[in-house]
Amino acid sequence: MRNEERDSWWGPVALLMFLIAFSMDLLVWQLSGGTELSLIVERMILGFTLAFGLTSFGLLLISLGAVHRHVRWQEQVMGLFLLTGLGLSLTNWQMDGSFDAMRGKSVILLSGVTAMLAALVLVFGLLLALVTGREHTPDPLLQMESTHGDVSIELED
Amino acid sequence: MSSLADPWIGFWLPLALLCLATGFWLTDRKDSRNRLSGPIFFVAVVLIVAFGSKTRGGDSSETALLAVLFHMLGPVALMTIGSLIATFAGPSPVGPLPRGLRPLGFLMAMGGLFWIGWMLISEPPDAIANGIGETIWGSWVDVFLSILILVAALAGSFCVMMGYERHKEALTLAGLTIAGGVMFNEIMRNGSEGLLAAGWHQIHWEEMMFLIGGLVGTLTAVLAFIALVYMAEKRAPDPDVVAPLSEEEKAVVDAVLRLHLEVEEAE
Numbered sequence: 001m002r003n004e005e006r007d008s009w010w011g012p013v014a015l016l017m018f019l020i021a022f023s024m025d026l027l028v029w030q031l032s033g034g035t036e037l038s039l040i041v042e043r044m045i046l047g048f049t050l051a052f053g054l055t056s057f058g059l060l061l062i063s064l065g066a067v068h069r070h071v072r073w074q075e076q077v078m079g080l081f082l083l084t085g086l087g088l089s090l091t092n093w094q095m096d097g098s099f100d101a102m103r104g105k106s107v108i109l110l111s112g113v114t115a116m117l118a119a120l121v122l123v124f125g126l127l128l129a130l131v132t133g134r135e136h137t138p139d140p141l142l143q144m145e146s147t148h149g150d151v152s153i154e155l156e157d
Numbered sequence: 158m159s160s161l162a163d164p165w166i167g168f169w170l171p172l173a174l175l176c177l178a179t180g181f182w183l184t185d186r187k188d189s190r191n192r193l194s195g196p197i198f199f200v201a202v203v204l205i206v207a208f209g210s211k212t213r214g215g216d217s218s219e220t221a222l223l224a225v226l227f228h229m230l231g232p233v234a235l236m237t238i239g240s241l242i243a244t245f246a247g248p249s250p251v252g253p254l255p256r257g258l259r260p261l262g263f264l265m266a267m268g269g270l271f272w273i274g275w276m277l278i279s280e281p282p283d284a285i286a287n288g289i290g291e292t293i294w295g296s297w298v299d300v301f302l303s304i305l306i307l308v309a310a311l312a313g314s315f316c317v318m319m320g321y322e323r324h325k326e327a328l329t330l331a332g333l334t335i336a337g338g339v340m341f342n343e344i345m346r347n348g349s350e351g352l353l354a355a356g357w358h359q360i361h362w363e364e365m366m367f368l369i370g371g372l373v374g375t376l377t378a379v380l381a382f383i384a385l386v387y388m389a390e391k392r393a394p395d396p397d398v399v400a401p402l403s404e405e406e407k408a409v410v411d412a413v414l415r416l417h418l419e420v421e422e423a424e
Contacts, residue, residue, distance in 0.1 A: 009315075012314070012318075013311060013314045013315065016311075016314055017307055017310065017311055019158070020306060020307055020334075021303075021307060024303060024306070024341065025195030026281065027341075027342065027401045028345050028350050028358055028361045028362070031266060031354065032241055032355070032358035032361075032362070035362045038361070039368045040277065040361075040362065041186055042197060043362075043363055043366040043367040043368030043370060044366050044367070044369060044373075045370060046367060046373035047366070047367035047368055047369065047371035047372075047373075047374060048369065048370040048371065048373055049374065050371065050374065051370070051371035051374030051375045051378070052374035052375070052377055052381075053375075053378075054382075055374065055375045055379065056376035056378045056382070058176045058380070059363065059378065059379075059382045061173055061176035061177050061180060062176050062177075062179050062180040062183070063180065064177070064180060065176070065177040065178070065179065065180015065181045065183070065184075065265075066180040066181070066183040066184055067180075067191070068184060071389075071406055072390065072393055073389075074389075075385055075389035075392065076382075076385050076386060076387055078387040079381075079388075080382065080385065083378065083381055084404035087374070087378070090181075099335065100416055103164065103169075103218060103219070104218045105219070105287060105295060105367070107218040107219055107222045107289075107369065108218075108292070108293060108364055108367065108368070108392040109295055109367075109371050110222060111222055111225060111279070111293045111296050111297045111300075111372060112296055112297070112300045112368035112372075113228060113296040113365075114229075114297070114376075115299075115301040115304070116300055116301075116304050116372075117235070118229065118233045118301055119301050119302075119304035119305040119308060120304065121233070121236065121237055121240070122236045122237075122269065122270065122306060122333075123267065123305065123308045123309045123333065124231075124237065124308075125239075125240025125241070125243075125244070125266065126240055126243070126266055126311070126312075126330065126333065127312045127316075127330065128240065128244050129240050129243035129244040129247065129259075129262065129263070129324070130268075130316075130323075130325070130330075131316075131323070131326060132247050132248070132249065132331055133243075133247040133248070133259070134248075137182070137330075139271070139274070142265040143344070144368070145336035150274070150409060155403070155422060
């Protein structure tokens with residue numbers, strides 16, 4: 001019973017995350033007087049296609065740099081090339097063929113990625129510092145010295 | 158040298174070179190490309206620094222991004238170094254630091270967050286005060302605070318759920334969530350120095366939603382890459398069946414084994 005309770009920890013935590021994210025958007029919605037849902041969806045699709053294309057392009061360059069004779073590179077490189085083309089072409093089409101606008105949005109994307117990384121470093125750095133700060137009683141098993149495989153067992157009658 | 162001020166050469170080319178250098182770095186240590194990863198990384202960094210020094214904040218979105226990153230380097234470095242000091246000043250089995258430094262580490266980590274809070278109530282530098290620079294800086298702060306609130310709440314909940322009475326850890330992370338929440342509420346309600354609340358709302362609805370889509374797009378691209386590698390490996394032909402050892406080869410193996418076993422016994 002106890003194990004079942006522990007196994008389902010992610011359910012309430014996921015719900016809490018959703019509620020917090022929803023509350024933040026609700027706050028901005030209330031303060032700003034709302035926005036068009038179609039605009040939100042449009043922005044999300046634009047971000048999706050651009051990030052998809054740029055990530056695929058980054059992975060394509062890494063794959064090209066790491067190609068070696070044992071790897072089946074044709075599928076990987078050709079596949080990533082097609083995915084990059086698909087993502088960037090769709091983005092270009094959504095931005096009416098403006099490469100300058102694509103550059104600007106790519107910069108916003110990089111800005112978001114660095115902000116996300118900074119927040120993750122702060123939280124997980126603090127979590128690591130807090131969790132590893134607890135003193136534990138020494139484990140006698142860890143204090144034992146290795147016999148390098150020499151074991152003798154005395155059987156008692 | 159004037160071409161270094163071109164964003165395609167001064168910013169995007171170095172980013173592409175960094176990806177290539179990562180690929181080279183992943184190759185085998187004996188591969189000649191492995192030795193090239195360091196110099197290429199260095200060239201990329203030099204190109205970006207040269208681009209940053211030859212342009213000004215309002216010149217292009219890329220320069221504005223560099224200005225934002227430079228502006229945020231201080232608090233982020235303070236948070237990172239503070240977390241490391243707090244970790245290694247605890248009961249760490251590797252590289253322990255003096256115990257007295259642990260509170261200083263926590264102070265530095267929290268100081269980084271309050272530094273960002275102070276930036277919101279002080280006049281931003283010219284490079285990020287107007288136009289695209291302001292949008293990039295606003296997006297950075299909005300994403301940072303949103304992720305901070307969500308992930309700190311996640312980590313705090315995790316501390317509660319994992320048991321072992323980790324109340325102090327959970328309370329500290331709850332404090333981080335509350336601090337982030339207060340800053341988020343403040344900028345959305347009253348705006349910040351140089352940017353009205355309406356500007357923050359626009360950034361939230363336009364850039365934040367764009368970045369949420371971007372996060373999903375990045376994860377999808379990584380999943381697609383994994384699927385491509387899986388397909389390639391699945392289509393790979395089975396390796397040829399290796400012929401069993403001949404009598405002569407067996408004799409060689411036998412001799413080598415005997416030699417090593419005799420040496421060990423003699424020891």
